[in-house]
Amino acid sequence: MARTLDELAALSGVSRSTVSRVINGGPVSEETRRRVTEVLERTGFRPNAAARTLASGRSGVVGVVIHVSPHLLFQDPYFSALLQGMTDALAERATGMMLWLGNRSKQETLDQILWMGLLDGVIVTADQLDDPLVDGLLASHLPTVLIGHRRADGNASYVDIDNVAAADLMTSHLIGLNRRRIGHITGRRRTVAGEDRIIGYGNAMARAGLPSEGLIVEGDFRIGSGRSGALELLERGVDAIFCANDATAAGALESIRAHDLCVPDDVAVAGFDDLGFAAHLDPPLTTIRQGVQAQGVEAARTLLELLRDRGRAPRRVILPTELVIRRSTVGGRKEGEPE
Amino acid sequence: MARTLDELAALSGVSRSTVSRVINGGPVSEETRRRVTEVLERTGFRPNAAARTLASGRSGVVGVVIHVSPHLLFQDPYFSALLQGMTDALAERATGMMLWLGNRSKQETLDQILWMGLLDGVIVTADQLDDPLVDGLLASHLPTVLIGHRRADGNASYVDIDNVAAADLMTSHLIGLNRRRIGHITGRRRTVAGEDRIIGYGNAMARAGLPSEGLIVEGDFRIGSGRSGALELLERGVDAIFCANDATAAGALESIRAHDLCVPDDVAVAGFDDLGFAAHLDPPLTTIRQGVQAQGVEAARTLLELLRDRGRAPRRVILPTELVIRRSTVGGRKEGEPE
DNA sequence: GATTTTTCTGGGAGCGCTTCCAAGAACCCC
DNA sequence: GGGGTTCTTGGAAGCGCTCCCAGAAAAATC
Numbered sequence: 001m002a003r004t005l006d007e008l009a010a011l012s013g014v015s016r017s018t019v020s021r022v023i024n025g026g027p028v029s030e031e032t033r034r035r036v037t038e039v040l041e042r043t044g045f046r047p048n049a050a051a052r053t054l055a056s057g058r059s060g061v062v063g064v065v066i067h068v069s070p071h072l073l074f075q076d077p078y079f080s081a082l083l084q085g086m087t088d089a090l091a092e093r094a095t096g097m098m099l100w101l102g103n104r105s106k107q108e109t110l111d112q113i114l115w116m117g118l119l120d121g122v123i124v125t126a127d128q129l130d131d132p133l134v135d136g137l138l139a140s141h142l143p144t145v146l147i148g149h150r151r152a153d154g155n156a157s158y159v160d161i162d163n164v165a166a167a168d169l170m171t172s173h174l175i176g177l178n179r180r181r182i183g184h185i186t187g188r189r190r191t192v193a194g195e196d197r198i199i200g201y202g203n204a205m206a207r208a209g210l211p212s213e214g215l216i217v218e219g220d221f222r223i224g225s226g227r228s229g230a231l232e233l234l235e236r237g238v239d240a241i242f243c244a245n246d247a248t249a250a251g252a253l254e255s256i257r258a259h260d261l262c263v264p265d266d267v268a269v270a271g272f273d274d275l276g277f278a279a280h281l282d283p284p285l286t287t288i289r290q291g292v293q294a295q296g297v298e299a300a301r302t303l304l305e306l307l308r309d310r311g312r313a314p315r316r317v318i319l320p321t322e323l324v325i326r327r328s329t330v331g332g333r334k335e336g337e338p339e
Numbered sequence: 340m341a342r343t344l345d346e347l348a349a350l351s352g353v354s355r356s357t358v359s360r361v362i363n364g365g366p367v368s369e370e371t372r373r374r375v376t377e378v379l380e381r382t383g384f385r386p387n388a389a390a391r392t393l394a395s396g397r398s399g400v401v402g403v404v405i406h407v408s409p410h411l412l413f414q415d416p417y418f419s420a421l422l423q424g425m426t427d428a429l430a431e432r433a434t435g436m437m438l439w440l441g442n443r444s445k446q447e448t449l450d451q452i453l454w455m456g457l458l459d460g461v462i463v464t465a466d467q468l469d470d471p472l473v474d475g476l477l478a479s480h481l482p483t484v485l486i487g488h489r490r491a492d493g494n495a496s497y498v499d500i501d502n503v504a505a506a507d508l509m510t511s512h513l514i515g516l517n518r519r520r521i522g523h524i525t526g527r528r529r530t531v532a533g534e535d536r537i538i539g540y541g542n543a544m545a546r547a548g549l550p551s552e553g554l555i556v557e558g559d560f561r562i563g564s565g566r567s568g569a570l571e572l573l574e575r576g577v578d579a580i581f582c583a584n585d586a587t588a589a590g591a592l593e594s595i596r597a598h599d600l601c602v603p604d605d606v607a608v609a610g611f612d613d614l615g616f617a618a619h620l621d622p623p624l625t626t627i628r629q630g631v632q633a634q635g636v637e638a639a640r641t642l643l644e645l646l647r648d649r650g651r652a653p654r655r656v657i658l659p660t661e662l663v664i665r666r667s668t669v670g671g672r673k674e675g676e677p678e
Numbered sequence: 679g680a681t682t683t684t685t686c687t688g689g690g691a692g693c694g695c696t697t698c699c700a701a702g703a704a705c706c707c708c
Numbered sequence: 709g710g711g712g713t714t715c716t717t718g719g720a721a722g723c724g725c726t727c728c729c730a731g732a733a734a735a736a737t738c
Contacts, residue, residue: 004694017720020696029716049456052399053389053692054723061437061455081630083440091443096455098400099438101422104430116400117388118457344726354688359726368686389722393693683736691728706713707720 012039035250056317065124068102077275085296086155091198106133121303129190145303157314159299163193166288166321167200170270175208179240185229187244219248226251246278268329283325348488351378400435407441447474460642468529473522474508484642496653498638502532503628505541505660508607514547524558524568536583552612558587565590585610585617601623607668623665
């Protein structure tokens with residue numbers, strides 16, 4: 001069994017260069033290509049990846065860094081969907097993927113990635129407002145695509161949604177339903193999504209001339225903070241709660257029910273993300289749908305494009321979001337539910 | 340900034356070979372080492388991974404293949420724990436990891452891994468009785484460690500638990516509590532764990548002279564099959580149910596409660612895995628604890644050892660399991676629960 | 679002090695591939 | 709039919725590193 005290009009060249013009676021061309025789709029006469037391909041298939045030849053990488057400067061492998069605790073990673077379908085999208089898009093171009101999960105320190109992760117050296121590019125989740133890993137990656141000249149972005153990342157390539165606009169839209173939806181004391185349970189502090197959703201909420205409230213002070217309680221994107229946040233807001237008196245994500249909203253629903261209050265009659269509840277379970281909460285949750293899987297796909301495509309054409313201008317993608325209205329804000333039957 | 344060994348050699352006034360020795364810990368005089376190290380740090384030099392791999396034949400990267408549907412992957416903490424264990428152990432030796440999740444066909448995955456070529460070795464979950472991916476990997480001469488193993492994998496390296504013995508132990512525990520009609524909800528068909536747990540259950544029943552026919556219903560490791568399986572077994576009349584894993588047991592508990600039966604007085608329930616939630620079910624679940632994270636660690640270590648010393652005999656590790664008794668089989672207070 | 683042993687270092691030969699260059703063959707147009 | 713294209717191919721020069729070998733220097737031995 002042939003192990004090198006030279007052996008293959010000998011077997012098929014052409015030069016090494018020609019075999020290389022056949023493998024990489026270079027210009028070769030039809031006749032030669034057929035002959036070499038035949039030998040290629042017969043021997044099951046696989047070119048040595050390290051040698052290709054060394055000679056060509058590209059490895060065909062990209063890194064994906066999702067720096068969250070594995071606990072969260074495997075619990076939140078958000079990441080699962082993201083990964084799925086990326087692997088699909090990468091596989092289309094036969095690009096390998098190395099995955100870094102968040103179980104080491106950011107500095108260690110960064111060092112490892114850069115030290116490793118054989119990556120063509122990196123996709124990294126940039127959800128923190130302040131993230132040395134992202135900064136390091138951007139500074140490293142390694143082609144990098146962010147999922148999410150900070151203000152300062154204006155000339156990096158990224159895929160994101162417009163959190164401010166979406167939160168504004170949701171808040172306006174609640175205002176439009178004649179809610180006046182609308183509380184907000186925020187996302188984790190120092191995350192882009194968290195802060196931007198606060199801004200969007202604040203914008204809508206201000207525009208409507210409604211007060212928001214005292215109506216914002218801090219959460220952390222987890223169900224527990226939804227429970228406690230809702231308790232606090234109920235005490236202060238609210239007729240609607242906009243939660244920074246669906247998990248938080250699930251917690252809020254629990255607390256409200258425990259208080260024997262009715263959703264949405266007494267208190268309307270809204271979430272953000274539209275993860276699978278949102279439609280199956282009781283009552284089904286009004287939320288903002290963001291296509292997480294699509295974000296993964298788009299991020300991968302963006303990176304591949306960046307690789308194909310280095311020095312190309314950064315590509316910034318803002319994916320659309322959608323207000324999904326269900327019964328947690330508007331009573332009665334909605335969205336094709338059984339009568 | 341230095342980019343190659345030669346540049347570094349020039350900067351520090353030694354030969355390329357010497358710099359290479361300093362980097363790789365070869366024999367170098369103290370004085371030289373200090374001088375070169377200084378330059379190394381000052382320039383932040385990183386050796387080219389592809390070149391090292393090509394020259395040395397090792398890449399310092401191993402593959403991890405967890406071929407389950409992403410849905411399951413991200414839902415079941417089992418995999419999360421496994422990954423965590425592996426990444427920890429691999430990081431100790433600065434070994435990179437490429438991850439293949441189960442979103443492509445097995446054949447595709449196999450091809451990609453082998454084609455990629457730059458892996459030093461692979462860890463793969465071998466839970467299916469019949470798995471072309473595992474077969475292909477074992478046949479490929481790529482150092483491979485299985486997590487779980489089939490009968491035929493006798494001379495591969497693997498990390499596993501003794502499912503037969505553990506299931507036997509659990510069943511005997513139930514028998515020892517004077518249960519006589521003990522049902523079993525199996526794991527997914529054609530998985531090693533599923534089949535072996537049936538065998539262990541059967542062994543214990545036979546030894547005690549108890550009948551098991553009609554008391555085995557097929558499940559699939561998921562909560563749904565626990566619900567339906569329990570319903571079926573309740574109809575046939577049982578005083579205990581041994582479920583193939585904790586998720587199934589959770590489902591069984593639901594159904595039993597829905598029938599207004601009491602656990603464990605009317606029906607005892609036992610699971611397998613001791614995942615985090617098992618202790619928090621109502622009532623807390625008697626189960627078999629297997630250290631999943633430890634399995635990950637052990638698998639990684641085994642592979643690293645295999646790599647250090649090729650041609651070494653395969654290493655087979657059977658990790659211990661433990662019967663964890665909680666209130667789902669034995670009433671009253673147990674295991675440090677509040678009074 | 680001469681010889682042997684050990685330690686340290688530099689040179690060089692690859693690892694297997696890509697890719698540039700140039701030469702030859704085949705083809706074209708007027 | 710000659711000069712110019714265009715296609716196809718082989719040769720050769722690396723890519724940046726490891727590792728073997730042999731020579732030089734240092735240390736140990738008698």
